[in-house]
Amino acid sequence: MKKIRAHAAGIDIGAKKVYVCIEGQPVKGFDTFTEDLEALGVYLVAHGIETVAMEATGVYWVILFDILASYGLDVWLVDGASTKQVPGRKTDVKDCQWIQQLHSYGLLNKCFIPDILVQELRAYQRLREDHIRSGAMHISHMQKALILMNIRLKEVISQIHGASGMRIIRAILSGERNAEKLALLCDQRILKTKKEWVVKSLKGHYSEAALFELDQALACYDFYGQQIAMCDRKLEEGLKKMSTDSTPRPSTKKARKAIRHNRPAIENMGEHLLGIFEGKDATVLPGISDYNWMQLLSEVGTDLGKWKSEKHFTSWLGLAPKQHNSGKMKRNYKPKGAPRAGLIFKQAAAGLLNSKHIALGAFGRKIRAKKGGLVAIKAVARKLAELYWKLFVKGLEYVENGIQKYQEKMLLNKQKAVTKMAQELGLEVISVKTQAAV
Template identity: 45%
Template sequence: MAKVVKFFQVHGKGAGIDIGTRQIFVSVDGTSAVNFQTYTADYEACCKYLLENGITEVAMEATGVYWFCLYTMLEDHGIRVCLVNPREVQQVRGRKSDVQDCQWMQQLFTAGLLRESLIPQGLLKELRFLVRERLDLIESSSAYVNKMQRALELMNIKLANVISQIQGASGLKILRAILAGERDPERLASLCHKSILKTKAEDVAKSLHGNYNDVYLSMLRHALEMWEFHMVQIKALEQEISVLLDRINRDTSQVEVKGAPRPTRHHNPAIEDLHTKMVQIYGGIDLTGIAGINDVTLMRLLAEVGTDLDRFPDVGHFVSWLGLSPAYKQSGKMKRRIKGNPSNHAGQIFRQCAQSLIASRYNAIGEFMRRLRSRKGSRIAIKAGARKIAQAYYNALTKGLEYVEQGAEQYKKMLKQREIDLMKKLAKKHAFELKECA
């Protein structure tokens, strides 16, 4: 008979749940398992079963969206839920089954060996779904922009070569006029904004000489209609987000907001006073002073992380959770850097902030990343820049430290002074004397 291995118990009244599409498997002791179907009535029976067995905490995998309803119902019944990454509870190869998964999860959880995923509480949980849905719609709409460009290329209309965005104000006027039957390049070009006509009027008119075709025009019309449909859905979703932000703001004290909001170049949400709402939710701290962060970024970070970072003991734990810290493997005398786990949603936001700064000539983080890129490449440079932005974000929220932009020139002067100090130190060590050239 196989010997049962027992762990020290940290969560004595814990259970493990393996979630599937049709069934869930529950283990309250690590050796047996009970299954329930995934209907609401069966979830209620599962909650009752757990309470009857004295269970106060459960662990389960974050499997797709199947976990969400059961997670909510367990919380409503007063049972604390530890949601874990599936990678944390992988079974030994060749021994995986739903029953064994829930038993193994129960054993790991009661021994305190599982790391809990960060799940926003209350209204922030709803905000996360709405913000992610908005991003999904934006990504879906970009596919129809590509289809519009494809239809134009099939007719040899080179509009995308002379204006930055065919879905911008000038581009949409031209596309709608083409679909309405206008073919004169000069008249079509006259629909552009005066700033474009001032420098590119001839090129725009030249790009609109096309080989028009009814099939390709039909493709262009369908793509434009689908893009416009997505824009309507995004606007409606942004109104729901605005209402939700107002509900979150009810529990926060009113603060005086100073300074203008930082502009957003693409996909600026139609949310009234977004800057004011963000400053109030973040306790009066204007985090848009951090390089690369604007109000849309803060809204996304609010949905992913929230405003309470006390669960992270220090800034190192925070950037590690984001997937922005270097990963090392150490064994004996061997220590080498390895490819770490990919960043989570919040980590990706900070990476995007860093990527927007890498070409900037006016801030220190951009200069830092360009210097690092020349030696290590863009991927490592962006990751390091994202880490600096995340550190400033953490320090501002937990310690109230204001981020002060020193600028690229000041950063260069600091590096120069550091190199001079190093040369003086080496000169003193080897009994040399340094003289500054006139």
């Protein structure tokens, strides 16, 4: 093999020490304090290093990446799976030597790193998702406390953390025990159809311990609600930074798609996103709303041209099947980790499987009947990701033709397959309509 990078270095990152390897030089270790990382940058420049590779280890790489990039070095962040050490003794010193050797021969691939504004948006979005999960845990705690008092509200209304449920819980903690009065706090639509059931569900056996547990759970749920609101404000600021005044903003007279769950409190979110993407609207795709569009923006950025084709994009997302063949054994390979953007497409695809009017839903149900739900969701997510890439790279417009057009296309494909098989067998296909006419 021929070396393609003469001035390359390899770095192994740890919590306390960073080891760097330069060809022809002994391995040198640096502490992880800021002044030591800056000394590492000076050391690399002094030895004429032009490019350096390091593994994506937790979040330890973030500050080192920024410091080395500030020294004008070409920094390669690589996946740890592609730098697996050869069998034998493994140490941090040998790891950095191995990374340097792989990098000098051009055997490593760069990880995708978005620009600064997208990274900022990603931090707020991921933190918001963490708060949503934490808040959901305390909803379960509230349900448990109510059940301990035999208040079966969750069996009567759809969700106790809705407007009606929260009013009832706050009234209980304020000292109200009358079931009739508590039931009147529900929305009129609930009272119109099942007032009697609501009243029966609110007749419980109260205990001091369960009330204390309910109070604690409510306080924690309110706290995470406040944290989510703060993240929403930061997300709005981030979108405004990315959508500058010079960016053309088309008028959005038509109504945007409804966001059913966890809608961010961001004013004109759709307009900001249209401004960032110069008028290209991802919500024309099935299953994509302004919210998961913003999630995708925070994960993959605005420049999808970094992936050469839609196949490269779906492979990076972890939505393409991976081969793991050996001799006569052919099986799919399931990677240990995948980008979060792939999960966002899967969440959108899961909702499409129940659609009665969208062609992708019919495609997914066809796959589900043969190979199961998980394979169907992944297949639909891959189709959706391809459309997303084509929309922003090729500028192709998406038109939803509906299930009927999809079924007509499938019928035509079946007719072609039958005709081809008949020709191979020396037979002739005669249409039923033609035979009836004769």
